[in-house]
Amino acid sequence: MVMYTNHPVSAPPSAPVRETTGHLLLRAWCVFVIVLALGGVGLVNAVGPVASTVIVVATAVVSAVVWIVVRPPVAWRRLPWLAFGYVAWAFLSVLWSAWPAASVLTLLLLGITTFQGLFVGAVLTWRDVVRAVASAAKWIVGLSLLFELAVSVFVRGPILPGFALPASRMDPIVYWSRDNLFDGGRIQGIFGNANLLASVMLVAIIVFAIRFAAGAPRRLWLLGWIVVAAFLFVRAGSATALVSAAFVALVLATVLVMRTARRPGERTRWYVLYAVVGLGGGAALWFGRDTVFGLLGRGADLTGREGIWADVLARAAERPFTGWGFSTPWIASEPLIDGWIVDHGQTVVQAHSVWIDVFFQLGGVGVVLLALVYLAYLWRSWFFAIDRPRWDLRADRPYSPLTLLPTLIGALLVVQGLTESGPLLLWGWMFVVLFGAKIKQAPLVGVGPAEQSIAIERGEPQSPGS
Numbered sequence: 001m002v003m004y005t006n007h008p009v010s011a012p013p014s015a016p017v018r019e020t021t022g023h024l025l026l027r028a029w030c031v032f033v034i035v036l037a038l039g040g041v042g043l044v045n046a047v048g049p050v051a052s053t054v055i056v057v058a059t060a061v062v063s064a065v066v067w068i069v070v071r072p073p074v075a076w077r078r079l080p081w082l083a084f085g086y087v088a089w090a091f092l093s094v095l096w097s098a099w100p101a102a103s104v105l106t107l108l109l110l111g112i113t114t115f116q117g118l119f120v121g122a123v124l125t126w127r128d129v130v131r132a133v134a135s136a137a138k139w140i141v142g143l144s145l146l147f148e149l150a151v152s153v154f155v156r157g158p159i160l161p162g163f164a165l166p167a168s169r170m171d172p173i174v175y176w177s178r179d180n181l182f183d184g185g186r187i188q189g190i191f192g193n194a195n196l197l198a199s200v201m202l203v204a205i206i207v208f209a210i211r212f213a214a215g216a217p218r219r220l221w222l223l224g225w226i227v228v229a230a231f232l233f234v235r236a237g238s239a240t241a242l243v244s245a246a247f248v249a250l251v252l253a254t255v256l257v258m259r260t261a262r263r264p265g266e267r268t269r270w271y272v273l274y275a276v277v278g279l280g281g282g283a284a285l286w287f288g289r290d291t292v293f294g295l296l297g298r299g300a301d302l303t304g305r306e307g308i309w310a311d312v313l314a315r316a317a318e319r320p321f322t323g324w325g326f327s328t329p330w331i332a333s334e335p336l337i338d339g340w341i342v343d344h345g346q347t348v349v350q351a352h353s354v355w356i357d358v359f360f361q362l363g364g365v366g367v368v369l370l371a372l373v374y375l376a377y378l379w380r381s382w383f384f385a386i387d388r389p390r391w392d393l394r395a396d397r398p399y400s401p402l403t404l405l406p407t408l409i410g411a412l413l414v415v416q417g418l419t420e421s422g423p424l425l426l427w428g429w430m431f432v433v434l435f436g437a438k439i440k441q442a443p444l445v446g447v448g449p450a451e452q453s454i455a456i457e458r459g460e461p462q463s464p465g466s
Contacts, residue, residue, distance in 0.1 A: 027128055029066065030120045033059060034136035037113065037427040038200055039143065042190030045161040045176050053108075060112045063119045072122040073449040078440040079118075082376050083433050086369040087114055090326040093362055097325025099334045106327050106425075113426060117433030126445045129438060130402050134211050137204035141229050144189030144197060152181040161192060173344040186237040198241030199416055200427070201233035206248065206408050213401035244415040250277070251411040252404065258386040259399055267386075305352045305419055311341050312351045316360040323363035328424045354417035354424055374414070377436045381406035384439050391447055400445045406435035 036043065036059060044052045090110060097103040124132060151159055158175040160166055172178050176192040178185060189197035205226055212222045233241065254274045261267045316323065330337045330349040341348040351357035358366045385407040389397045409431050413423045422428050442451045 026066065026070065026123060027132055029062070030124055030128075030132045031135045031139075033063065033116050033120060034132055034427070034430075035139050037116065037430045038136055038140045038203070039190055040426045041192065041196055042140075042143070045190070045192050046163070048162060056109065056112055060115060063116060067119055067122065070123050074122055075441055075449075080373075080376075080433060080436045080440065082369070082373045083114065083436060086366070086373050087111065089362060089366055089369055093323065093326045093366075096322055097327075098336055099325055099327055099331065102327040102331035102334050102337075103325045105331065106329065109425060110326070110328065110429070113430050114433050117430040118437055121434045121438040121441065125451045126402055126438065126442060129434070130207065130210060130214075130405055131216075133203075133405070134207045134216075137200070137207055137229070138225055140190070140200055141204050141225060141232065144191075144201075144232055145228060147190050148177060148181040148187050151177040151179050155179065171344045171346075173346055181235075187232065187235045189232060189236070194236040195238045195240055195420060196422065198233050198236035198238035199244070199412070199420075199422065201229045201236065202241055202245055202248070202412060203409065203427070204229040205233065206412070207405060210401050210405055210408075240416060240419050244412050247415045248408050248411045250274070252408060255382075255385045255404065255407065259388075308341055308343075308348060308352050309356055312356050312360050316356070316363075319363060320359075321363045321365060323359065323361045323366055326361050328357065328361065328421065350421035352419055352421060354421055357421040357424060373432065373436075374410075377432050378407070378410050378414070380439045381410050381435060384443065389444050389447070391444060402445055406431075406439060409435065 036056065040052070040056075043055065047055075087110060091107055094100055094103045094107070120129065120132065151157075155165070155177075157179050158166055158170075158172070159177050159179070160170075160174065161176045166175070175188075177188060180187050186194045187197070188194050189200075191197045191200070208222050208226045208229065212219055212226070216222060233245075254270070257270055258267055261270070324336075327334075327337075328350075332338055332347040332349050337349070338347055351360055354370070355367060358370050362369075385403045388395065388399060413428055413432065416428070417423045423432075442448050445451070
């Protein structure tokens with residue numbers, strides 16, 4: 001006999017799953033940590049080196065406490081041990097350093113940056129890492145635009161670090177902002193340096209585009225952020241950043257082509273083609289630098305960098321194996337640095353090349369260790385991007401746009417490191433540690449113990465293949 005009932009067969013409706021307050025706070029803290037890494041130079045310009053050091057140390061203490069409380073799953077054998085080897089050699093250099101005080105101070109920054117990279121990668125999943133980097137980039141983009149706008153509207157003239165006004169006309173290199181937003185000149189954002197601004201804006205464009213491709217909510221807002229970041233990138237007028245952007249585009253195209261391969265040997269011809277294009281382009285850029293950099297409004301000597309390289313290499317040759325001692329950046333008050341290399345009346349505090357800087361500070365041993373770190377990072381990030389996600393017999397799972405971030409950031413750092421020492425500290429080194437460790441801990445997005453914390457936090461335990 002048929003029975004009629006008012007009770008539905010389906011499960012009763014329930015409220016949508018929401019992240020817990022604790023996880024929201026955790027991600028917000030990670031965003032703050034990444035903001036400090038991306039905009040650390042701006043913090044020093046705003047509050048000075050002493051206050052900045054206190055803030056950086058305090059954030060490390062908080063992150064350590066959070067790590068102990070959260071206790072994320074960590075496979076200790078799959079940590080970035082090569083990066084630890086480089087850091088260990090840097091700490092060991094204190095024993096023979098020509099500037100031990102500067103070594104201790106800058107090693108504190110190196111150690112904290114390394115720890116924070118490990119922390120963010122350990123407590124967040126891949127999706128949260130990309131989301132946190134994007135959120136931090138929005139803060140830097142917004143603050144840089146608002147800072148330049150405030151200077152042009154309210155100050156109406158150049159401003160020095162610490163929000164001080166110059167008493168007289170000074171060399172533009174010392175200005176925090178040159179008040180160029182409305183006159184067409186190069187702008188510097190919160191960094192006080194156009195090259196640093198352009199590099200971070202390129203990071204922002206990369207991560208915003210990846211979030212857009214991944215189907216993030218409020219995609220129209222992401223397009224707006226891309227436009228603002230692109231505007232600041234163009235107005236920074238950095239030749240190095242333009243070359244980096246071209247190389248990043250080439251790497252992106254290569255990855256997308258590699259993803260179309262259907263047979264194991266099909267990638268070989270693409271490797272050969274892009275190797276020829278890359279080597280040919282690099283050779284043309286170097287031998288035709290007079291024309292290229294002339295079109296970009298730069299000198300063929302890379303804005304004086306060749307002279308700096310010659311001076312640094314000459315001194316580095318005096319200690320070719322162990323170097324003069326770690327100091328990234330150089331401390332201008334050190335007797336051996338003060339007045340050694342002067343540009344526009346200011347003591348130069350970097351070699352303007354990652355590899356020359358490391359050779360000068362840590363000798364040939366340091367160069368080998370850092371080369372191994374970069375080779376391991378680039379190797380893992382490359383196959384993280386081009387290999388289809390697979391942990392069973394199924395071989396047709398779609399690629400994730402999130403896997404593009406490490407290899408594109410790696411491409412940016414490689415090119416930037418040829419003419420800048422920035423990748424050795426702050427966000428450059430933090431991203432190498434963060435992404436390098438994350439790829440080893442969670443080689444598949446959303447799969448494995450290190451990727452299940454968000455599901456557990458939401459009350460949604462999932463199977464390893466979900």
